[in-house]
Amino acid sequence: MVYEDFSPPEGARVIETCAGLVWREDGLVYESIRVTHIELEHARGLVHGIRELVGPNIRSRLVTDMRSTRWVSADARTYSAGEEMRSIVEAGAIVVGSPVSRVLASFFVRVTAPPFPVRLFTSREAAEAWHAEVGVAASAK
């Protein structure tokens, strides 16, 4: 299932990875995950996609749509909370919907515990608002 509010805008540069699409919009990097079961290779594919999009050593603020996800393997979770991910992510907002996606994302945030700030949201707008706040706070420092 693809949510209408999570599609790249006209003319944007879109990287298509094995797990879904990655693009940039208003200073944020968007991941639209289109596989239902995320395995290690998918998680890696997303990281490569982001690198290709923004350059190798730049840390971005991420908005990830996990609403259609039904499973994340332990490997994929560990990788997504590891060093490689830390090198490209400044802060992550995860958009969830169904109870399943909520449980999956909560596990990632609480149990796997990535070394960068992550929050769960139920809409794209809420996620963007948080980033805007965090971004202002960060640049005010």
Add this chain to the structure above:
Amino acid sequence: MSSDPRLEAIIEQLQRFASGDLAFRGEMSDGHDELDAIIVGLNMLADDFLVHQTRSRAVIQDMAELFERAPVMLFALDLASGSVLKANETMIERHGPAERDVVGTPLRDHVVPMAREAYAEALARVRAGSDIRDCELTLRCAQGGEYVGLLSATVVDDTHRRARCTLVDIEDRRQLESQLLQAQKMEAVGRLAGGVAHDFNNLLTVISNHTELARMSLPPDGEAAEDLAVVLDASAKAAALTGQLLAFSRRQIIRPKVLQLNELVEHTHRMLARLLGENVDVVLVLDPDCWPVRIDSGQFERILVNLAVNARDAMPNGGKLTIETENVSLDDEYARTHAEVVPGDYVMLAVTDNGEGMAEDVTAHVFEPFFTTKAAGSGTGLGLATCYGIVRQAGGHIWVYSELDRGTSFKIYLPRVRRPAESLPDDEDASATRGGGTETILVLEDDPRVRAITARILGTAGYTVLEASTGDEARAHFDVATVDLLVTDVVLSETTGRKVAESLRAVAPTLRVVYVSGYTDNSIVHHGVLDPGVDFLPKPFRVAQLLEIVRTALDRR
């Protein structure tokens, strides 16, 4: 009431987990509802649990491996009974051989009776709740033998009243320490002995030469002459004694050469056989490919004689004396357990008897000067001290191994020299030719009695003799007289004979010099080794020796 089949499935999954089946994964429906979320949650919990389980098993295995193979003994102690609850392999190897010889037994049983009181005190402290560190105990190994260990214990903070303990064997370290201490003691005694010998040599020079001059002025068959002969004989013995002391203190002046030990042993063999008598078999086991070593041949002979005489005394009813030579390489491991040993190639000389042997408290002291178990008058206790000094001066090592009623073996290691051996010197002509002359000789010596007797001997032989006690006095003579030869002490109170000789050579370039000393000094010798081409007369000297060396020096002009 019929329940939802998906709820049934969740309950089944929980039951499987409870029975330990963590591989089971619940099936989700196509929907995304709350029941699916529960199944996803359970599946993830199971995944994470398995990952953690694998990781902690690996950690536990690493810990267990470290525990078993640690080079120190590790164990847990039950405080109520004082028994070992668990012990690592290192501990079981030492106190086993089987695990049940250690685990379940009181640690006290492995402590020697003498140390049990100390152990009981330590245990009481641990029972009272305080940790102990490095408590020194002597323990008994399963295979016999004892060792000194340091026991540390940490009380485990729980109701089971256990302590975690380590036990470190420090036997090697202690032996090394005591060897070092022994070596330092020998060094200190050596310095003292060297100083005494120096003064003694001056006195002996005066005594023996005055006696000799007095005897020459008397009719040879009179009673007084006979008395003087006894004095001379006694002072010769005293001179030999101070010689031993100097050898021990490594202050003796030597002329080492690169030599083959085998040749030296064979050279001394006949003399030894005579010394040992018919009841002792002398067996030579010589490695024909022995490397050369650097040693003074006279000193080496002295070592062999000292060891052989000791062996003879230890075999009053006869026996066998074996002299062996062999090339050996002492490695880092050997150096680690033997103080002051530099790893490398050595030639070993072993002198072994099958006599009465020694108790441990005797072996511990044999190399000390004046240590003897022999009756007063029959041993001075300088034999082995001398050997020790000679071997150390040659850069080698000497060790003793002895078993009561079995015999004794002395092993000497001399460093290999990578140069071909020289041939043995011919036995020197003992009958020194006396000489006299009419040249002018300046005697520079700060001990007035030694100076006087030296001048008197030279004067009697016809020389014109000038005397000086300092470098300045010596220089003053050069302003008014032509001096052919300087006879000078090496060690003067405010300078050295060498320095004076050099400054005088500026005035008289052809001046010859004879150095006299009972003591090594770095101005003409280096670590006791004489500079080549130096005319040297050791104190105490006799009339004939003085005249001989003076004549030789003058004639070489």
